[in-house]
Amino acid sequence: MVSTSNPSEPPAGRTWRTYFPQGDLWVFGYGSLIWKPPPHYDQRIPGYIDGYVRRFWQASTDHRGTPEVPGRVVTVIEREFWETLDDPQAHLESASGKVWGAAYHIPASHAEEVHDYLDIREIDGYTVHYTPFHPISAVPASAATTTTTTQAGGSSSSPITCMVYIGRPSNPQFLRDPARREPQDVAQVISRGHGQSGKNTEYLYLLEKALEGIGLGSADVHVTELVRRVEAIERERAVVEEAEAEQEVKKYLAEASRDAHAGFFRDD
Template identity: 45%
Template sequence: MTTPAHPTQPYIVFGYGSLMFKPPPNVVKQTPGYIKGYVRRFAQSSTDHRGTPEAPGRVVTLIPVDEWESLYGHESYPGHDIVWGVAYTIDPDPAKSLETHEYLEYREKEGYTVHIEDIYAADGSVAAPRVQVYVGRSDNPAFIGAEPLDQLAEHIWRSVGPSGRNKDYFYGIARHVRELAPDSDDPYLFALERRIRTLDEESDAPA
């Protein structure tokens, strides 16, 4: 269990997955930006939102780029150590900050821990300092790791959980990354998206 930000500091949370299209409560400011030194990967098992215990889905996490490369080697995605998302500043009222904190602790309960990082704007300046980021590290029990992209696309395409279809979660993330800023990009995410959309097209094709 983590604790909310100190009362004298802004309580800011970085959303890089479903938080981009389903923000936490009590947000007073949204700041698009990116985090350095991480990769966004669909490397986390989901048994409670986008899959079930019998058929887990796949959800996104951040992994320090050095850790990912030590496990799986370098990947040829341009700018793959930058992850775009949204920094959410939470209402400083103590009751509302606590409400948001408890909401996020429950929502991110399956294997995520909090890191503190700076968020950068498109021009390279610090857009939001000391932001809380929920990270599913490689030593957490829900971590799946790297999977071949075609295999991962198939898994996401067919998985369903209590929160809905896994592919709808994926498409929401891809859409919001594109909309964050003129320069917002994620070559890995968009490569995976192309494969999932191909599965959609193939399933809709006449027999």
């Protein structure tokens, strides 16, 4: 389970040196970090964390939306808590409880800088937590911390403690209203969302492609189902926009024809 920082401690999870005493850092990404990694990493390892569910249940008022029109981005939810929620897609969820993504090793020389960068990048409702990450490729002992070496032992079967940014259900951006968590509502919001990092649809499509690139069981039904819904909305919108454009052209040609006809018969 996740180990969280104490609220009485300094903000932004500055307990990280407790988990990484040699000063380097492991960071797990399950959303945009998969395709837009942190700077200065020297290893990228695919794998998963256990006991969570990935959902587009976090509002985005900066990167993929605005305060006036928030977009939707992913968070992970502890599975035990998620099972108490009303989720229309619960029947599609795998019983494994695995959330696939990628872990990044940041050398000690850049760990503090990268931590600051991630704090700013994940400022909109996310907080720092620590959880075991299960790699699907070996971790070279030469690049591992003392903690990691003990846990991973250079083996793909042993977990590595990773720092992870999670939008907890207690944060103000979490979608508390069940109606806003309905897949079609989420898809509608994503289809029109836009923030400082670009379109909300881009975030969704890149996540799907990134998960496909990881392979080895990384399929996420929630993500692929949202892609299907958003693509259907975009196709429908394109048909409507094409029809509206056609009507505008017909209107313009009709008005031009009337003007020309009136001009021909005008008695000057």
